[in-house]
Amino acid sequence: MTISFRFLLSSRGLPRWGIPGTSALSNRSLILNTMSNKQFKVVITEKEPPYNKIKEIAEVYQNPNGGSLARDILLEQSKDADAILCLLRDKIDKELLDNAPKLKVVSTLSVGYEHIDLDECRKRGIRVGNTPDVLTATTAELGATLTLTAARRIVEAADTARNGGWNIWTPYWLCGRGINGATVGIYGLGRIGEGVAKRLKGFEPKRIIYTNRKPKENSEYEFVQLDELLKQSDFLIVTVNAATIEQQFFNLEKFKKMKPTAVFVNISRGCVVNQDDLYTALKEGIIGAAGLDVTVPEPLPTDNPLFSLKNCVILPHIGSATMETRDAMVNLSEDNLINGLTGKPIIGPLE
Numbered sequence: 001m002t003i004s005f006r007f008l009l010s011s012r013g014l015p016r017w018g019i020p021g022t023s024a025l026s027n028r029s030l031i032l033n034t035m036s037n038k039q040f041k042v043v044i045t046e047k048e049p050p051y052n053k054i055k056e057i058a059e060v061y062q063n064p065n066g067g068s069l070a071r072d073i074l075l076e077q078s079k080d081a082d083a084i085l086c087l088l089r090d091k092i093d094k095e096l097l098d099n100a101p102k103l104k105v106v107s108t109l110s111v112g113y114e115h116i117d118l119d120e121c122r123k124r125g126i127r128v129g130n131t132p133d134v135l136t137a138t139t140a141e142l143g144a145t146l147t148l149t150a151a152r153r154i155v156e157a158a159d160t161a162r163n164g165g166w167n168i169w170t171p172y173w174l175c176g177r178g179i180n181g182a183t184v185g186i187y188g189l190g191r192i193g194e195g196v197a198k199r200l201k202g203f204e205p206k207r208i209i210y211t212n213r214k215p216k217e218n219s220e221y222e223f224v225q226l227d228e229l230l231k232q233s234d235f236l237i238v239t240v241n242a243a244t245i246e247q248q249f250f251n252l253e254k255f256k257k258m259k260p261t262a263v264f265v266n267i268s269r270g271c272v273v274n275q276d277d278l279y280t281a282l283k284e285g286i287i288g289a290a291g292l293d294v295t296v297p298e299p300l301p302t303d304n305p306l307f308s309l310k311n312c313v314i315l316p317h318i319g320s321a322t323m324e325t326r327d328a329m330v331n332l333s334e335d336n337l338i339n340g341l342t343g344k345p346i347i348g349p350l351e
């Protein structure tokens, strides 16, 4: 007999309803049995953290080794899974969904969900959870930091000092660009874009402009068309949701419209940039500098030509990497998964 877990527990986790035709005692043992049988199966694609709350209600297959969970193991383990807790690097596509007929919930430890086929999930009634909001401030902080780091040549300057290149102070040595009095442009003014703009505002730019599909109501920033954004921005920061934009949208044609001194920053996803074109633009002085927290692929191989450029700062996708934020993301992804399985509200792009 299959009895749904949620029918047996009150909101405080106490038994609520009896099973018709059974005594209180046998009800209790049936409940305990059902609970200890852990009727859900969950796949967790990362080794850490332990996700103990999930383990209280489900049999869990958790990646034992760290690193990416091999695709064949993910497919095999998903066959009888009720839920998957995944990362950005796991493709939750049609092949996987076809192979997982019991799947009810996909919870991703990320705000981004371009690795999940939402249409296929929607068709199957699979609930999808993600982790917005809890990482906004931290990611915006990194966006602002990376902008200044690339603009003020911080990595190049620190390397120079460390490697014996610090001779005498001269007027134009290691000069970069400042935000004060400049035009900051944001491509994709969502939560994170707003967060970056708010932080950079403190550095007193002349204007903060942005491009979205349409102007945002009551925004304190100036909406402009894309061409205007490209032409006017001294700093162009890409914070767009990658699921909403074509691949390699930022290409040579776009870089050529930018100022030769412009600083291009990407904290969205690597796939929104044509990296070969970015290399050309940086190498040939078509734009001034770049800061990338995201690349294709990740990790970016160390022999990638972008690493050879002094005017390109590359970070290993650390936008949300503070302990507090990662704890919050872990907790939210765990709650999303449990709530999704037990019929409660979750936070996600299809909700």
Ligand SMILES: O=C(O)C(=O)CO
Pocket: 088, 109, 110, 111, 112, 113, 135, 319, 320
């Ligand atoms: O959450 C995301 O989408 C990330 O890129 C990592 O925080």
